[in-house]
Amino acid sequence: MQELLEAVRPPAQIKAAYRPATTPIIEVSDVGKIYGRGAPILDGVNLTVHEGERVALIGANGAGKSTLLKCLIGLHPTSNGTVSTLGERFEVIPSKVQRRRMRLETGFVFQKHCLVARRSVLSNVIHGFLGTVGSWRGFSHTTSPKAWREAAMRALEDVNLLDFALHRADELSGGQQQRVAIARALVRKPRLLIADEPAASLDPTSGRDVMELFSTLCKRQGITLLFTSHDMQHARSFADRVVALRNGRIFLDRPSADLTDRDLEETFNV
Numbered sequence: 001m002q003e004l005l006e007a008v009r010p011p012a013q014i015k016a017a018y019r020p021a022t023t024p025i026i027e028v029s030d031v032g033k034i035y036g037r038g039a040p041i042l043d044g045v046n047l048t049v050h051e052g053e054r055v056a057l058i059g060a061n062g063a064g065k066s067t068l069l070k071c072l073i074g075l076h077p078t079s080n081g082t083v084s085t086l087g088e089r090f091e092v093i094p095s096k097v098q099r100r101r102m103r104l105e106t107g108f109v110f111q112k113h114c115l116v117a118r119r120s121v122l123s124n125v126i127h128g129f130l131g132t133v134g135s136w137r138g139f140s141h142t143t144s145p146k147a148w149r150e151a152a153m154r155a156l157e158d159v160n161l162l163d164f165a166l167h168r169a170d171e172l173s174g175g176q177q178q179r180v181a182i183a184r185a186l187v188r189k190p191r192l193l194i195a196d197e198p199a200a201s202l203d204p205t206s207g208r209d210v211m212e213l214f215s216t217l218c219k220r221q222g223i224t225l226l227f228t229s230h231d232m233q234h235a236r237s238f239a240d241r242v243v244a245l246r247n248g249r250i251f252l253d254r255p256s257a258d259l260t261d262r263d264l265e266e267t268f269n270v
C-alpha cells in the first residue's frame with residue numbers, strides 16, 4: 001500500500017498531447033431509431049461533438065437521450081443514418097472490431113454505479129481495465145499488474161478517495177460510490193466519457209459535487225464529455241454546450257451560457 005501511495009503522490013499526469021477542439025469525436029448524420037414496430041424515437045438526428053467539448057444532452061423523459069447514447073457506441077442498432085464515434089464510422093451497428101476499438105477509448109458512468117459491492121474500492125477501479133485483456137483474472141488489487149494498480153490509485157486520488165482504496169465498495173455512501181465509478185471510467189484515460197444521468201440518484205449537494213468533479217477532470221485531462229441530465233443547473237454550469245432532444249430531433253444546440261429559461265420551457269413543453 002505504501003509503495004502504491006508513493007507512486008501516486010506526484011501530481012496526476014495531465015494529458016500532454018491535448019488535441020485542438022476541432023477534431024470531431026462524434027458525428028451523427030440523419031440518424032433514426034425505431035424500437036420494434038413502434039413510433040420513431042430518433043428521427044433525423046444530426047450532431048457533431050468535438051474533442052475536448054463538454055456537452056449536456058437534455059430533454060423530457062422518453063425524449064430518446066439514453067437511446068442516442070447507446071446508438072453512439074453501438075449498444076443499440078440505429079434504424080438509419082450514419083454514426084462516427086472516435087473515428088469508427090458505421091451504419092446500424094458497428095463491427096465487433098470497431099466496437100472494441102471504441103470501447104477502449106470510452107469511459108461510461110450511469111445513474112447506477114454498478115460497483116462490485118464485496119470487492120475493494122481499488123479493485124473496482126481496476127475493473128476499468130476490463131476489455132483490454134480477454135479474461136477476468138488479474139482484476140483484483142492483489143493480482144493485477146502494478147501499472148494498473150498505480151493508475152487506479154491515481155484515479156482514486158483525482159476523486160479524493162485515496163484513503164478508501166482498501167475499503168469494501170458497499171461501505172461507501174452513494175455519492176462516494178459514484179466517485180469510484182468516475183475513477184473507474186477515467187482510469188484508462190479515455191478520450192470520450194459518456195455519462196447517463198450520473199447525478200440522478202444523489203442528493204443535491206453530492207450531485208453537484210459529482211458533476212463538478214466530472215467536469216473539472218474532463219477539462220483538465222482533455223476528455224470529451226457527453227452527459228444527460230434533468231438538472232438544468234448542472235447542464236448550465238458543467239457543460240460548455242447544451243443540446244436538447246424533442247420529438248426525436250435536436251431541438252436546440254447552443255453554448256450553455258446562452259441558454260434561456262424560454263429554451264428550457266420549450267424543450268420540456270411537449
Ligand SMILES: Nc1ncnc2c1ncn2[C@@H]1O[C@H](COP(=O)(O)OP(=O)(O)OP(=O)(O)O)[C@@H](O)[C@H]1O
Pocket residue numbers: 035041059060061062063064065066067068
Ligand atoms: N430497449 C427498448 N425497447 C423498446 N423501447 C425502448 C427501449 N429503450 C427505450 N425505449 C423507448 O424509447 C423511448 C426513449 O427512451 P429513452 O430511455 O431513450 O429516453 P430518455 O430520454 O433517456 O428518458 P429518461 O429521461 O426517462 O431517461 C421511450 O419511449 C422508451 O420506452
Ligand SMILES: [Mg+2]
Pocket residue numbers: 065066067196228
Ligand atoms: Mg434516459
